[in-house]
Amino acid sequence: MSVMIDTQETTQEDLHNGRSPWGLQHSPPQRRRLTDSMTTEVLIIGGGITGSLLAEHLVARGHEVTLIDSEQPGLGSTAASTAMLQWEIDQPLHRLSELYGFDAAAEIYRKSFSAVQGLTRLVADSGIDCQFSPRATLYIAADGVDHRVLQAESALRARAGLPGEFVDGAHLQAHFDLRRDGAILSPGSADADPLLLAWGLLHRAERAGLRLIDAKAELFDADSRRVAVEMADGRVIEARHVVLATGYIMPDFVKTELHSTVSSWALATVPQAPKGLWPGRPLVWEASEDYHYMRSTADGRIVIGGEDDDTQDPDERARKTAQKRDRLLQVLGELRPEANRQVTHAWAGAFGTTQDGLPLIGAVPGHSRIFAAYGYGGNGITFSYMASRMLAAEIAGKREAWFDGFALDRPVPE
């Protein structure tokens, strides 16, 4: 079979507008030119956080790996991420249980928890300097989701063996200086500079043998033994396995009805005086469906985001940035009146979601040697880590039953 990768000329510029505070004063890894056609064991297409995690892991396991990106690695959606590295999935456990049953939903939550712990160990063991900080999270009451809903969700999480506790409004105010009806306080998440994380992983993988190449994949020709990928300049890379880690630039032959793209906005303030930040600096996110969230950075800025809507056009997304920024500042004023609300960075990006809030990871239906690694939603990076471990297992022929929950052709109940 032969299939085109229909990128519709989408570039990184279409994925986000404005500049985030990540990666300042650092430079990206250098890609080599593709001077001739070549062969490799594994070809990864895309050098954002997903491709970087996978490349680092596969090379460490002794695979021969080539990663291509047609633009600067990391400067796609990864640079736009606010990088709250959470194990709590956008879809609350009670809702995921309604869809797939409690046991399956609890298993997915536990895998997500393990993924953040795995990522934490990886950063610690590798010494990658990406301002990684382990954090607790506060999942706070918001529009239509009061303390009773949070208490029930907290009890369900405890039944699933997940850590955390419900805290009431008085506790929230006394310990975190936040005024809401209640929250679930959970350990085990983290934050980081996502660009430095991706670049650090690529540097590490390159030192261990990764070939990092500047090329754009356009045409796939696959049979049962190998996949030949033709680049925009006509050269061909032939691989035993291909992994698509192209972020929201999803080839047509992978597209599924499960997935849709919206836009999301974020801003960063100036570094705060100590009183501008909340005690302990947990990641804060609202329990409502359209949620706002905030975190702090290593240099004491507040990053606040949300305001998602279904804007698709990059120009329209850019036009809306001033209005969305004002709204985010209003929410910041309400959540943290003591904060200095002077903005240094405001940006927006394409944000992929799926009907059930779970990622798309696994073999592309009908193409056993082409894998997809699309970790979407508010914990896209946690899912990227999961994708790297799952696909390494797939490539080694060690598929596990629970991978079915993330399959590209999974049926999603209404």
Ligand SMILES: Cc1cc2nc3c(=O)[nH]c(=O)nc-3n(C[C@H](O)[C@H](O)[C@H](O)COP(=O)(O)OP(=O)(O)OC[C@H]3O[C@@H](n4cnc5c(N)ncnc54)[C@H](O)[C@@H]3O)c2cc1C
């Ligand atoms: C505003 C915003 C806030 C977010 N906040 C969070 C958060 O707090 N926590 C979290 O976990 N996630 C968050 N996310 C989601 C997270 O950013 C994404 O899940 C993640 O960055 C996706 O990384 P990726 O590597 O899959 O894609 P990308 O970073 O987009 O990388 C894909 C790469 O593929 C390359 N490419 C595409 N097509 C081709 C081709 N044909 N040939 C060669 N190269 C190609 C591109 O140039 C690009 O470099 C947020 C996203 C946005 C927009």
